[in-house]
Amino acid sequence: QLDVHFDLWWGESDAHETCGEIVKLAREKGISEVDNGAEIIRLEEGNKPKPPVILIKSDGGYTYHTTDIATIKMRVDQLQAEEIVYFTDSRQALHFEQVFEGVAKLGIAPNVELEHIVFGTVNGADGKPFKTRDGGVMRLEMLINEINEKMYQKIVESREVDEEEARNTAKIIALSAIKYGDLSNQASKDYIFDIDKFTSFEGDTGPYILYTIVRIKSILAKAKEQGEDLTNLTLKEADTDSQKALMMTIARFNAMMENAYDEVAPHKICAYIYDLANALNRFYHENRILAEEDETKKRSWLGLLILTKEILEACIDVLGFSAPERM
Numbered sequence: 001q002l003d004v005h006f007d008l009w010w011g012e013s014d015a016h017e018t019c020g021e022i023v024k025l026a027r028e029k030g031i032s033e034v035d036n037g038a039e040i041i042r043l044e045e046g047n048k049p050k051p052p053v054i055l056i057k058s059d060g061g062y063t064y065h066t067t068d069i070a071t072i073k074m075r076v077d078q079l080q081a082e083e084i085v086y087f088t089d090s091r092q093a094l095h096f097e098q099v100f101e102g103v104a105k106l107g108i109a110p111n112v113e114l115e116h117i118v119f120g121t122v123n124g125a126d127g128k129p130f131k132t133r134d135g136g137v138m139r140l141e142m143l144i145n146e147i148n149e150k151m152y153q154k155i156v157e158s159r160e161v162d163e164e165e166a167r168n169t170a171k172i173i174a175l176s177a178i179k180y181g182d183l184s185n186q187a188s189k190d191y192i193f194d195i196d197k198f199t200s201f202e203g204d205t206g207p208y209i210l211y212t213i214v215r216i217k218s219i220l221a222k223a224k225e226q227g228e229d230l231t232n233l234t235l236k237e238a239d240t241d242s243q244k245a246l247m248m249t250i251a252r253f254n255a256m257m258e259n260a261y262d263e264v265a266p267h268k269i270c271a272y273i274y275d276l277a278n279a280l281n282r283f284y285h286e287n288r289i290l291a292e293e294d295e296t297k298k299r300s301w302l303g304l305l306i307l308t309k310e311i312l313e314a315c316i317d318v319l320g321f322s323a324p325e326r327m
Contacts, residue, residue, distance in 0.1 A: 001144050003175065003320065008079075010071065018070035019062045022106065023055050031105050043101050051094070053102040068099045073108045083113040085264060090118035090188065117264055120190035122182070130193050143193075147174040150199050151207075155327075169324045174199070176206030176321045183319055184270035201327075204274050209316065212277040213323040215284065216309040222290055223302055233303030236296065242283040246304060249279040253311050257318075266319060273315045280308050 023039065026032035032039050037058030043050045053065045075081040086096055096116040103109050124130045130138045152170035155161060161169075181198035185191040201207045220230060238244035252272065260268040289305070292298040316322060 001141075001171075001175075002178070010074070012067050015067045015070040015074060016062070018074055019066045022066060022070050022073065022108075025106055025108070026055060029106065041102050041105060043098060043105075050101075051098065053098050064095065065099060065102065068095075069102050069106065069108070072099070072103055072112075072114070076109050076112055081109075081112060084109075084115070086114075086116045087119065087187070088116070090120065092116070093118055115264070117187055119187045122193050123190055125192060125194060127192065144174065144178065147177055147195060147199060150174070150195065151177070154199070154201075169327065172322060172324045173207050173210060173327065176210050176316070176323075178206075179319055179321050180206030180209065180270060183266040184274075186265070186267050204270075206321065207327075209273055209277050209312065210323045211327055212280055213309060213312050213316075214325070214327045216280070216305050216312075217323075217325065219284075219289060219305060220302070220309075226290065228299075228302065230302060230306065233299050233306065235303050235307070236300035239297060240283075240287060242279070242286045243301070243304065246276075246279040246283045246308065249276050250304075250307060250311060257315075269315050269319060273312055276308065276312060280305075 023032070026039075026041060031041050032055060033042070034040075035052070038054055039056040040052040040054050042052045053069070054063045055066050057063060072081075072084060075084060086092075088096075093116065100114045100116070103114065122130050130143075148170055151174045152166055155166045155170055155173075156163075177198045181193065184204065197203070198205055199207060201211050224230065235247075238247055256268060256272045260266060260272075283304075287301065289298065289301050292301065313323065
């Protein structure tokens with residue numbers, strides 16, 4: 001339902017054989033020792049004591065340390081991984097410190113960048129972990145269904161529409177509400193999941209971004225109906241403040257995307273497309289695009305709309321959702 005797909009599924013058991021290789025390697029390098037019946041790798045303590053990596057428990061079983069280290073070896077050996085990013089709850093921070101230091105001591109991932117990005121908790125309006133009406137923590141499936149229904153009701157209340165189209169459109173908009181609502185927050189910070197806010201067509205929300213894209217599609221469709229050829233359009237120097245502001249926002253796209261990639265920070269993409277949508281809507285309200293009599297100016301403006309649409313669509317594709325043809 002979230003349109004999320006994985007290229008590879010590895011379970012814990014898939015790492016079992018490699019766990020044995022890790023233990024063997026640690027013994028060969030002389031960096032493991034037995035402590036109270038468990039086999040461990042001691043870590044540099046620095047300013048504060050750091051618990052050791054436990055390779056084998058006293059009962060003979062492997063630990064999460066072992067399986068995570070083994071999986072890194074598998075990713076390097078089998079996938080030629082150059083960068084591995086872990087995205088988990090902040091309470092796992094010490095675990096990954098231990099794993100990464102253990103990997104360094106073993107020398108199994110030379111020149112591979114290992115990064116742990118922590119995320120905060122998703123809270124309800126009361127500031128506590130998000131719950132259902134009956135008190136249990138909200139299941140994702142229930143959340144998706146609830147938002148789908150909310151978007152469907154908004155669509156059928158606004159105009160008469162075929163039910164199947166309304167249901168399909170509701171799913172597309174609901175997906176934007178969920179993903180934008182989550183990704184627009186800096187990952188490491190806790191945030192409040194407010195269904196009414198996230199499903200709004202106004203403000204810093206997914207539906208507002210989609211509404212802007214659909215508005216552009218509508219203008220371009222009307223331009224075609226008027227006989228406009230939307231190919232070979234050339235942007236001209238800005239005629240108005242709102243056009244200049246839109247062009248300046250567009251010019252930030254490449255640097256923003258590179259920065260969001262370098263910092264693994266999708267919230268920066270969300271902040272950018274919110275600025276871009278605002279700049280576009282201001283430009284739209286201040287200029288009568290389709291009624292413009294100066295054909296050169298009009299074609300420049302239409303070219304600007306197409307460029308804005310392409311950038312918005314590229315960004316939401318990276319964020320994992322898409323726009324409907326109409327809303």
